Amino acid sequence: MKLYSAKQIYKADQISIKKEEIGSNELMERAALQLFNWMHLRMQGAPVKIHLFCGIGNNGGDGIALARHLVDHGYNVEVYVINYSEKRSKDFLINLDRLKDRKVWPHFMNSDDELPEIGREDIIVDGIFGIGLNRSPDAWVVKVIQHLNNSQAFILSIDIPSGLFTDQGPEDFEAIVKSNFVLSFQTPKLVFFLPETGKYIEQWEVLDIGLDPEYLRVTETDYELIGKNEVLTMYKPREKYGHKGTYGHSLIIGGSYGKMGSVCLSSKAALYSGSGLVTSYVPKIGYNILQSSLPEIMVLTDADENELTDINIEIEPTVIGVGVGIGTSEATVKALSSFLKTNKLPLVLDADALNILSLNKELLKNLPEDSILTPHPKELERLIGKWEDDFDKLAKVKKFSKKHKCIVVIKGAHTIIVQNGKGYVNTTGNPGMATAGSGDVLTGVITGLRAQGYPALDAAIFGVYLHGRAGDIAVESTGFQSLTASHLIDNIAGAYLDLFKMPEQPVVEEENQPS
Ligand SMILES: NC(=O)C1=CN([C@@H]2O[C@H](COP(=O)(O)OP(=O)(O)OC[C@H]3O[C@@H](n4cnc5c(N)ncnc54)[C@H](O)[C@@H]3O)[C@@H](O)[C@H]2O)[C@@H](O)CC1
Numbered sequence: 035m036k037l038y039s040a041k042q043i044y045k046a047d048q049i050s051i052k053k054e055e056i057g058s059n060e061l062m063e064r065a066a067l068q069l070f071n072w073m074h075l076r077m078q079g080a081p082v083k084i085h086l087f088c089g090i091g092n093n094g095g096d097g098i099a100l101a102r103h104l105v106d107h108g109y110n111v112e113v114y115v116i117n118y119s120e121k122r123s124k125d126f127l128i129n130l131d132r133l134k135d136r137k138v139w140p141h142f143m144n145s146d147d148e149l150p151e152i153g154r155e156d157i158i159v160d161g162i163f164g165i166g167l168n169r170s171p172d173a174w175v176v177k178v179i180q181h182l183n184n185s186q187a188f189i190l191s192i193d194i195p196s197g198l199f200t201d202q203g204p205e206d207f208e209a210i211v212k213s214n215f216v217l218s219f220q221t222p223k224l225v226f227f228l229p230e231t232g233k234y235i236e237q238w239e240v241l242d243i244g245l246d247p248e249y250l251r252v253t254e255t256d257y258e259l260i261g262k263n264e265v266l267t268m269y270k271p272r273e274k275y276g277h278k279g280t281y282g283h284s285l286i287i288g289g290s291y292g293k294m295g296s297v298c299l300s301s302k303a304a305l306y307s308g309s310g311l312v313t314s315y316v317p318k319i320g321y322n323i324l325q326s327s328l329p330e331i332m333v334l335t336d337a338d339e340n341e342l343t344d345i346n347i348e349i350e351p352t353v354i355g356v357g358v359g360i361g362t363s364e365a366t367v368k369a370l371s372s373f374l375k376t377n378k379l380p381l382v383l384d385a386d387a388l389n390i391l392s393l394n395k396e397l398l399k400n401l402p403e404d405s406i407l408t409p410h411p412k413e414l415e416r417l418i419g420k421w422e423d424d425f426d427k428l429a430k431v432k433k434f435s436k437k438h439k440c441i442v443v444i445k446g447a448h449t450i451i452v453q454n455g456k457g458y459v460n461t462t463g464n465p466g467m468a469t470a471g472s473g474d475v476l477t478g479v480i481t482g483l484r485a486q487g488y489p490a491l492d493a494a495i496f497g498v499y500l501h502g503r504a505g506d507i508a509v510e511s512t513g514f515q516s517l518t519a520s521h522l523i524d525n526i527a528g529a530y531l532d533l534f535k536m537p538e539q540p541v542v543e544e545e546n547q548p549s
């Protein structure tokens with residue numbers, strides 16, 4: 035699913051209005067009707083108090099139009115207009131008049147007005163600012179926003195939580211509505227998925243207001259949201275006459291004294307994601323550990339007992355996943371450096387391989403094109419330097435990816451895969467995965483996919499999706515706290531099977547069936 039910018043949404047608006055020969059107020063009416071239908075379906079006329087806080091732009095206009103529909107259906111409504119500017123939008127005014135026609139008189143709130151009482155059982159509709167926010171709200175509007183946040187009432191935001199910018203980081207974190215639910219028009223916004231701003235959104239849903247499909251189809255976006263539909267197009271079915279050679283040979287290079295578990299996890303994950311063959315390259319100390327815990331996997335050893343000192347591969351793997359558990363000792367840095375200088379095979383780099391690259395940036399030029407780097411936030415900071423906010427981080431990663439012709443997997447709650455100027459935002463995974471070794475599993479999954487012939491970008495995107503989905507399936511039986519990296523591996527199978535599960539059909543009750 036594409037994630038459109040505010041500029042693109044405004045453009046879609048204009049094009050739709052022109053093509054359909056409708057007024058902008060008709061588009062607002064469509065939006066308001068969708069909002070109303072969504073609420074009405076869930077509330078079924080319940081006499082709960084609904085407080086609608088509306089700005090003076092089109093987001094406020096949506097709120098005012100929604101209020102009219104709610105009033106027409108007998109809901110218990112209180113409307114407040116947050117008068118933060120003299121410049122009221124045309125469609126806001128049209129809808130304000132329509133509301134007044136129903137003899138509903140909003141409370142016009144200015145800077146020194148008292149804040150209304152809101153019960154914790156009430157519902158708040160947040161229509162103060164939408165995608166038109168272009169500077170931080172004034173202090174008194176921040177107070178209103180704080181009042182809503184402190185009320186404990188359920189907050190339903192129209193389009194975007196008020197106070198969040200659509201395409202830049204927040205200036206004032208106190209000035210953002212904490213939404214329980216966002217009904218976002220036509221597209222979710224990128225900020226819903228970034229660590230600094232995603233926490234303001236508990237749940238979201240898209241309302242299709244019928245913006246011009248042609249424009250939406252041909253418009254390229256900087257970000258895409260990755261769900262099942264997107265990865266299904268990447269999936270490579272197993273061939274009837276395929277053999278283990280068809281599905282590639284993954285080599286996992288890693289480990290040091292006390293950190294052999296990471297290699298076990300990566301190697302096993304490569305196998306479970308479908309790699310035809312898997313070999314691990316480890317210090318001698320790892321030989322017995324790997325051979326006895328993973329019978330399907332072959333093992334090669336370094337000359338040294340406890341750490342990697344000389345990466346000397348005598349096999350021809352399809353792809354190499356390198357870095358888990360290797361540490362950053364002088365000998366290992368040397369070994370990795372000389373390996374990178376001669377290696378031409380596709381790479382997935384993780385953990386200390388990334389830290390070694392950060393300390394020896396000249397090595398980056400030795401990475402084969404389309405190498406996949408999988409940093410967690412700390413490793414990323416070592417690679418690209420500190421960032422000001424999430425948008426600055428994304429801009430820096432894009433620059434890095436372009437310069438070094440590599441793919442960067444920014445791990446997090448919503449992992450973002452970046453190649454060149456484009457980002458792919460993952461939707462699977464859960465906080466149970468914040469546990470030791472879950473990154474090692476991801477390295478193995480991506481390496482295993484690459485071995486099977488998935489192009490680098492697909493391997494990264496699909497791998498992150500499968501890894502998160504495995505976590506989502508696992509958490510149903512483990513709970514968040516007891517989820518471990520091994521559970522992720524055990525559920526890679528479930529994640530694959532889930533790709534082809536049909537959504538459950540609603541059960542038709544007998545008396546409703548046609549006779
Ligand atoms: N995009 C669409 O397809 C549609 C959009 N609609 C609504 O229109 C919204 C956008 O409306 P607007 O462009 O009118 O913008 P907003 O309603 O988000 O903001 C109102 C206006 O306030 C001003 N402003 C921005 N930041 C301010 C600040 N900190 N203090 C004071 N004033 C500030 C700006 O001039 C802005 O245009 C969307 O979020 C959505 O809710 C709907 O009406 C239906 C169609």
Ligand SMILES: Nc1ncnc2c1ncn2[C@@H]1O[C@H](COP(=O)(O)OP(=O)(O)O)[C@@H](O)[C@H]1O
Binds near residue numbers: 449467
């Ligand atoms: N809150 C979360 N929600 C979803 N996924 C998460 C969350 N926390 C961590 N993860 C995922 O778990 C993995 C953690 O990787 P990493 O930090 O490298 O772990 P380790 O070094 O222990 O292997 C990443 O793939 C990350 O996206």
Ligand SMILES: [K+]
Binds near residue numbers: 161162192195
């Ligand atoms: K809003």
